[in-house]
Amino acid sequence: MTTTHDEHHHGPEKGLMRWIKTTNHKDIGSLYMWFAFTMLLIGGAFAMGIRAELLQPGLQLMEPQFFNQLTTMHGLIMVFGAIMPAFVGLGNWLIPMMVGAPDMALPRMNNWSFWILPFAGGILLSTFFMEGGAPAFGWTFYAPLSTTFAPDSTDFFIFAVHLLGFSSIMGAINIIATVLNMRAPEMKLMDMPLFVWTWLITSFLLIGAMPVLAGAVTMMLTDRNFGTAFFDATGGGDPVMFQHIFWFFGHPEVYIMILPAFGVVSHIIPTFARKPLFGYSSMVYATASIAFLSYIVWAHHMFLTGMPVAGELYFMYATMLIAVPTGVKVFNWVSTMWRGSMTFEAPMLWAISFVFLFTIGGFSGLMLGIAPADIQYHDTYFVVAHFHYVLVTGALWSIIAATFYWLPKWTGKMYNEKLAKVHFWWAVISVNVLFFPQHFLGLAGMPRRIPDYSLQFADFNFISSIGGFAFGASFILLTYIVIDCIRNGKPASARPWEGAKGLEWTLEPKAQYHSFNTPPSRKLIEAESQNS
Amino acid sequence: MKKLVVAFGLLLNFNAFAEYGVNMTEGVTSVSRDIYGLHMMVFWVSVAIAIVVFGAMFYSLYAHRQSKGAVAANFHESTKAELVWTVVPIIILIGMAVPASKVLIDLEDTTKAEMSIKITGHQWKWQYDYPKEGISFISNLSQDSRDAVNGTDAGRENADNYLLNVDKRLVLPVDTSIRFLITSNDVIHNWWVRDFGVKQDANPGFINDAWAKIDKIGTYRGQCAELCGKDHGFMPIVVDVVSKADYKKWVVKQQAAKAAVVASATKTWSKADLMAKGETVYNANCAACHQKTGLGLPPVFPAMKGSKIANGPVADHINIVLHGKGAMPVFKILNDVDLAAVMTYERNAFGNTGSVVQPSDVKSAR
Numbered sequence: 095m096t097t098t099h100d101e102h103h104h105g106p107e108k109g110l111m112r113w114i115k116t117t118n119h120k121d122i123g124s125l126y127m128w129f130a131f132t133m134l135l136i137g138g139a140f141a142m143g144i145r146a147e148l149l150q151p152g153l154q155l156m157e158p159q160f161f162n163q164l165t166t167m168h169g170l171i172m173v174f175g176a177i178m179p180a181f182v183g184l185g186n187w188l189i190p191m192m193v194g195a196p197d198m199a200l201p202r203m204n205n206w207s208f209w210i211l212p213f214a215g216g217i218l219l220s221t222f223f224m225e226g227g228a229p230a231f232g233w234t235f236y237a238p239l240s241t242t243f244a245p246d247s248t249d250f251f252i253f254a255v256h257l258l259g260f261s262s263i264m265g266a267i268n269i270i271a272t273v274l275n276m277r278a279p280e281m282k283l284m285d286m287p288l289f290v291w292t293w294l295i296t297s298f299l300l301i302g303a304m305p306v307l308a309g310a311v312t313m314m315l316t317d318r319n320f321g322t323a324f325f326d327a328t329g330g331g332d333p334v335m336f337q338h339i340f341w342f343f344g345h346p347e348v349y350i351m352i353l354p355a356f357g358v359v360s361h362i363i364p365t366f367a368r369k370p371l372f373g374y375s376s377m378v379y380a381t382a383s384i385a386f387l388s389y390i391v392w393a394h395h396m397f398l399t400g401m402p403v404a405g406e407l408y409f410m411y412a413t414m415l416i417a418v419p420t421g422v423k424v425f426n427w428v429s430t431m432w433r434g435s436m437t438f439e440a441p442m443l444w445a446i447s448f449v450f451l452f453t454i455g456g457f458s459g460l461m462l463g464i465a466p467a468d469i470q471y472h473d474t475y476f477v478v479a480h481f482h483y484v485l486v487t488g489a490l491w492s493i494i495a496a497t498f499y500w501l502p503k504w505t506g507k508m509y510n511e512k513l514a515k516v517h518f519w520w521a522v523i524s525v526n527v528l529f530f531p532q533h534f535l536g537l538a539g540m541p542r543r544i545p546d547y548s549l550q551f552a553d554f555n556f557i558s559s560i561g562g563f564a565f566g567a568s569f570i571l572l573t574y575i576v577i578d579c580i581r582n583g584k585p586a587s588a589r590p591w592e593g594a595k596g597l598e599w600t601l602e603p604k605a606q607y608h609s610f611n612t613p614p615s616r617k618l619i620e621a622e623s624q625n626s
Numbered sequence: 627m628k629k630l631v632v633a634f635g636l637l638l639n640f641n642a643f644a645e646y647g648v649n650m651t652e653g654v655t656s657v658s659r660d661i662y663g664l665h666m667m668v669f670w671v672s673v674a675i676a677i678v679v680f681g682a683m684f685y686s687l688y689a690h691r692q693s694k695g696a697v698a699a700n701f702h703e704s705t706k707a708e709l710v711w712t713v714v715p716i717i718i719l720i721g722m723a724v725p726a727s728k729v730l731i732d733l734e735d736t737t738k739a740e741m742s743i744k745i746t747g748h749q750w751k752w753q754y755d756y757p758k759e760g761i762s763f764i765s766n767l768s769q770d771s772r773d774a775v776n777g778t779d780a781g782r783e784n785a786d787n788y789l790l791n792v793d794k795r796l797v798l799p800v801d802t803s804i805r806f807l808i809t810s811n812d813v814i815h816n817w818w819v820r821d822f823g824v825k826q827d828a829n830p831g832f833i834n835d836a837w838a839k840i841d842k843i844g845t846y847r848g849q850c851a852e853l854c855g856k857d858h859g860f861m862p863i864v865v866d867v868v869s870k871a872d873y874k875k876w877v878v879k880q881q882a883a884k885a886a887v888v889a890s891a892t893k894t895w896s897k898a899d900l901m902a903k904g905e906t907v908y909n910a911n912c913a914a915c916h917q918k919t920g921l922g923l924p925p926v927f928p929a930m931k932g933s934k935i936a937n938g939p940v941a942d943h944i945n946i947v948l949h950g951k952g953a954m955p956v957f958k959i960l961n962d963v964d965l966a967a968v969m970t971y972e973r974n975a976f977g978n979t980g981s982v983v984q985p986s987d988v989k990s991a992r
Binding site for chain 1: 647648649650657658660661664665668669672675676679680682683686687690691692693696697698699700701702703704707708711712715716719722723726727729730731733734749774775776777779782783787788789790812813814816818820823824825826827829830831832834835848849850851852853854855856857858859860923925926953
């Protein structure tokens with residue numbers, strides 16, 4: 095590719111304005127990643143507060159109302175501020191390079207969808223300083239606790255959710271347009287890497303789900319301020335309807351946060367097993383099936399709301415079905431490892447532990463799907479353990495794996511492998527000390543979202559909190575490793591991983607500011623395809 | 627540090643876990659036993675699948691590594707394998723779905739009930755009504771637990787069943803099919819007694835039902851299981867299950883006590899008696915928001931000390947307590963004596979200088 099001449103004229107602008115005005119997918123990808131990382135640290139700080147209060151029985155550090163504010167904001171910041179933006183950041187960085195496109199299809203909108211985020215996040219966080227405090231009704235904000243009984247700051251929360259929704263929808267439109275219109279002409283859909291496939295499918299989930307969330311918060315807004323009664327039984331409304339609307343968004347949302355993770359892992363495992371991905375097309379079909387099923391299982395979050403038995407039976411069966419395509423994925427990953435020639439650099443360690451720990455979260459998910467058993471699990475720490483296994487050791491794990499895997503391509507430099515391994519073992523041990531005892535707490539009967547507990551739960555809470563502090567501290571090391579890589583890393587080669595496949599590895603060691611100004615040839619696409 | 631030692635001691639001694647609870651318990655109803663059975667079945671199926679999948683994975687991680695000289699194979703597809711690991715899980719799932727459906731249909735069938743209890747969630751207490759027997763009362767977190775929350779470790783250890791004890795327990799007969807009618811007065815709560823296998827949302831404006839036939843006399847404890855605001859963690863449930871004969875005696879006693887209250891509502895109470903009773907009622911029902919000190923938690927929960935309402939006309943005071951306003955709940959559920967006492971207390975404690983409220987004042991204002 096003869097891009098040297100072009101680059102000369104279209105390099106990045108200097109100074110701060112580069113980041114404000116940028117329409118370059120790599121710049122915007124970096125902005126997303128740094129924003130997500132900042133939010134991860136803030137949401138993590140809230141979690142440290144929660145675990146500190148739960149370290150021992152009694153109220154030592156905070157009032158119950160503030161505890162509820164922390165759990166609420168921890169959930170909201172982690173879901174909307176950390177995990178989702180991090181995946182959009184990865185998508186921005188990687189998708190154009192992976193499909194041989196020069197940039198995203200709608201670069202100006204791309205700038206906008208990022209720059210909405212700091213404002214939305216800022217508005218959300220500012221509610222802590224308002225009279226009456228931040229929202230304290232849980233990240234699921236069930237009415238009427240979030241309408242009639244909520245603090246005034248709730249209206250700012252609603253505005254922030256609207257903004258976050260705009261940003262996500264625009265991001266999704268951009269990814270769909272890029273994949274479908276900007277893909278190298280010689281690249282067929284079934285040549286696309288799995289990260290691109292999973293993100294394409296995720297985008298459709300976003301476009302379907304986010305407007306429903308916007309509808310839910312708009313109804314809240316009018317219930318709170320304009321005298322409607324969507325969720326108020328005294329005016330003919332129904333609080334359970336809120337939950338239907340929320341989970342019609344909320345369940346696809348869960349898969350929005352995990353499908354791109356499946357994509358990431360499907361890149362890393364073949365690379366370090368030095369063996370092609372097993373069952374490429376079944377991976378694509380499984381992803382699509384999971385996405386479809388995610389729209390028809392929402393009420394399994396609501397088994398105790400007083401649903402008719404026929405409804406419970408249907409949602410139980412539909413939920414159990416999800417185990418099938420998810421199982422296919424796990425079996426495919428294990429088959430990819432089978433008779434490979436494996437090495438265990440940091441990205442592979444994170445990917446393998448993803449498969450192991452995410453599957454544990456899958457098993458507890460299967461248990462939760464059994465409607466009668468859910469009676470005893472619902473709203474206990476068993477649920478907390480379950481969704482942290484799929485979201486922390488699932489979604490977050492894949493983001494960290496992806497960061498180590500593609501960091502050489504983003505920076506042109508290698509991270510410190512030794513430190514990265516230390517960090518991995520530190521994180522993977524502490525995260526299990528943190529979350530595994532929560533299964534026991536839940537089964538022994540500890541409800542979630544309580545600031546204090548009876549003495550029988552003291553020991554496991556103590557262990558869990560110690561794990562939590564250790565896990566929280568591991569992010570200091572992660573920050574150091576990433577900054578150290580950017581500043582002092584040794585130069586990386588264009589393809590730093592022996593078994594890596596994909597168009598992005600054909601670029602310069604540090605991917606040039608403008609890549610694929612001419613689309614890759616069929617020959618190159620075939621040589622780099624996962625579907626070989 | 628002592629805790630740390632205990633924690634690691636626990637890890638070494640698996641038997642000790644039994645005491646601290648690592649698993650669901652069987653409970654004391656047919657439903658709770660069925661649920662436990664399902665739970666253990668799915669658990670062991672998961673363990674079996676985990677052994678196969680993780681076994682293959684860890685073997686591969688051990689055997690197929692470059693450092694052991696493994697050379698990568700190149701296979702990447704097998705329709706046969708894909709079919710097997712699609713069909714086998716479906717069969718396993720059907721095997722689990724059949725018993726699960728049976729249990730579900732059984733536990734949703736409340737038509738066999740011999741008696742009904744109405745349970746109403748309030749922020750942050752439970753109200754129990756026995757419609758046929760005409761008994762109705764409120765059940766609050768017991769005072770010693772409430773005091774221990776911000777107290778010392780020793781205080782919590784000395785408190786009777788810290789955070790899992792109430793001032794007035796729900797009493798139920800053994801071996802009787804009981805239907806619970808569950809609703810709420812404000813936000814969504816959830817009435818959960820693990821040993822009964824009953825956990826049901828209490829939705830404002832709607833009534834949900836559940837049932838239990840408890841086959842063992844004893845005391846059973848539970849908690850609210852749906853985030854319902856500030857004191858969600860402080861509204862426990864305690865149920866005394868007694869023999870049918872004892873239950874009948876209890877009902878008679880309650881009805882007599884109720885008649886006595888009605889009678890005492892007609893007499894004129896002394897200020898001292900009202901103040902003494904009022905303090906108890908205040909601490910149980912009002913202190914969660916307005917605080918024991920009467921200082922409240924402004925701006926949401928106003929102070930009692932120096933309050934315009936507590937120092938103003940009696941009629942306004944009765945009105946807001948009876949009918950609520952905004953975050954202030956409706957307290958019609960308390961009897962005339964309790965209401966008169968608590969208002970007298972509010973009007974004369976904390977340095978307030980309001981008048982005395984008599985039960986008859988409350989009665990005529992209803």
